[in-house]
Structures are given as structure tokens and as C-alpha cells.
């Protein structure tokens with residue numbers, strides 16, 4: 001695998017000629033590294049002849065993009081309408097309390113990054129969370145914590 005810089009440049013090159021290129025580039029970088037490193041912001045700005053601040057503003061507009069390396073497991077808790085009505089906020093509260101974090105943050109031990117998302121497409125099992133690629137439904141705060149503790153081993 002090439003250096004971080006050469007991979008970022010390849011990703012930029014691949015999308016450079018498209019009209020709306022910034023988002024595909026940012027997605028490509030995040031897919032590759034799990035987050036948008038500062039180096040990527042600088043390289044994208046240089047290659048597209050823009051200011052780093054402009055790239056950063058675009059990226060930070062979307063909660064999807066991360067600017068820090070993610071934890072070992074990415075936990076996405078759905079807080080869309082159906083999940084919300086069925087108690088997603090109690091689950092979110094419990095997680096924030098137990099892990100002493102806020103949504104969008106990574107635990108100090110680097111095990112989990114927690115995020116809220118708008119709809120995981122499993123409304124019939126709501127409330128729902130996704131850990132890495134696995135969906136867990138019909139949750140309550142206790143059940144969610146039990147599942148998360150299982151990932152700590």
C-alpha cells in the first residue's frame with residue numbers, strides 16, 4: 001500500500017474532473033482511512049485550488065465525516081422518527097452516561113466511536129443500533145448496554 005499522501009492524491013485524481021468533486025473525494029478518503037486526516041484537507045485544497053477552510057467547512061457540514069481516527073468499533077444509534085418514538089433517546093442517554101462521552105465522540109480507550117444516524121432502514125425492529133456492520137434491533141437501554149459490553153472483551 002502506498003503512503004497516505006499518494007493514496008489521497010489517487011482519490012483526488014479519480015474524482016477531479018467531476019462537477020461536484022469535493023464530496024466524492026471526501027467519501028473516498030474516509031472510506032480509505034476511516035476519517036478525514038488534516039493532511040487530506042490540505043492536499044484536496046491544494047489540488048482543487050481552494051482554501052483548506054472551504055474544504056473543512058464543506059466536510060463539517062455533513063455529520064457523516066469524522067476528523068479524528070475512529071474507535072475500534074463504530075456504533076451508530078438511529079435517532080430518526082420511529083426509533084425516537086420507541087425510546088432511542090433513552091438508549092443514547094444511557095450510553096453517554098455509562099461511557100462518559102457524547103455522541104460523535106470516541107471513548108478514551110479507543111474501543112468505540114458513537115454516532116447518531118438518521119434512519120438505519122430497520123424501522124420494524126426499532127429502536128435500532130448498528131455496530132460496525134451488524135444491526136441490533138428491539139433495543140432498550142439495558143439490552144443495548146449488554147450488547148456493547150460484549151464488544152469490550
Ligand code: FES
Nearest residue numbers: 078083120122123
Ligand atoms: S427510524 Fe430508526 S431504523 Fe427507521
